[in-house]
Amino acid sequence: MVIRPEIAEDEACIGAVISAAFGNALHSDGNEAAIVERLRQDGQLTVSFVAVIGGKTVGHIAFSPVRIGGETGDWFGLAPLCVHPRFQRRGIGAALVREGLVQLRMIRAGGCVVLGDPEYYGRFGFESVSTLTYCGESSPFFQSLTMRGEAPTGDVEYHRVFSET
Ligand SMILES: CC(C)(COP(=O)(O)OP(=O)(O)OC[C@H]1O[C@@H](n2cnc3c(N)ncnc32)[C@H](O)[C@@H]1OP(=O)(O)O)[C@@H](O)C(=O)NCCC(=O)NCCS
Numbered sequence: 001m002v003i004r005p006e007i008a009e010d011e012a013c014i015g016a017v018i019s020a021a022f023g024n025a026l027h028s029d030g031n032e033a034a035i036v037e038r039l040r041q042d043g044q045l046t047v048s049f050v051a052v053i054g055g056k057t058v059g060h061i062a063f064s065p066v067r068i069g070g071e072t073g074d075w076f077g078l079a080p081l082c083v084h085p086r087f088q089r090r091g092i093g094a095a096l097v098r099e100g101l102v103q104l105r106m107i108r109a110g111g112c113v114v115l116g117d118p119e120y121y122g123r124f125g126f127e128s129v130s131t132l133t134y135c136g137e138s139s140p141f142f143q144s145l146t147m148r149g150e151a152p153t154g155d156v157e158y159h160r161v162f163s164e165t
Helices: 008-022 032-041 092-106 118-124
Strands: 002-005 047-053 056-068 071-083 111-115 132-134 142-146 154-157
Touching (some): 008 032, 008 056, 032 056, 032 071, 047 092, 071 154, 092 118, 111 132, 118 142, 132 142
Parallel strands (some): 132 154
Antiparallel strands (some): 047 056, 056 071, 056 154
């Protein structure tokens, strides 16, 4: 398996793997592929990595800037993450998260937030903190990982395409 940044030729395959993976997911709105496309168009797809096996795109992860307490800074949101259903539970999702976080550290990100299962994301160091809220509330599902400096406090907003798409 190779994990690498997306290139232009990957765009259709990324859309396809996102649709295949989220097609069965209970919490999905079915808009994840469109969100990634719009982030890309808006220049907000700061990190976009694919997992490739034998030339086939089997997974994808995206990170885009978030606003905290109304301010743009150096924090990012992990979303979406997906692995094609036929390739799940082989560590591909974990490898995408780990490589993505390495890349965020390389660009000197302050930290990262994610909305997802604490059992899954806790293994990468994400934890829920009361000082970072989502839609005005803290939740075990809304987690953060500080990479540099003091964690900011406030309500976290993903790029507007997440709510508009
Ligand atoms: C979530 C997802 C990316 C995980 O990818 P993966 O390659 O299967 O994950 P890994 O192989 O790295 O990790 C598998 C482990 O995570 C756990 N896991 C997998 N999906 C999980 C989920 N949705 N919630 C909690 N734990 C999960 C499994 O129990 C497994 O642990 P185990 O092997 O010890 O039992 C993949 O299941 C997926 O694409 N799901 C549909 C889209 C989605 O829900 N994305 C996440 C949005 S936050």
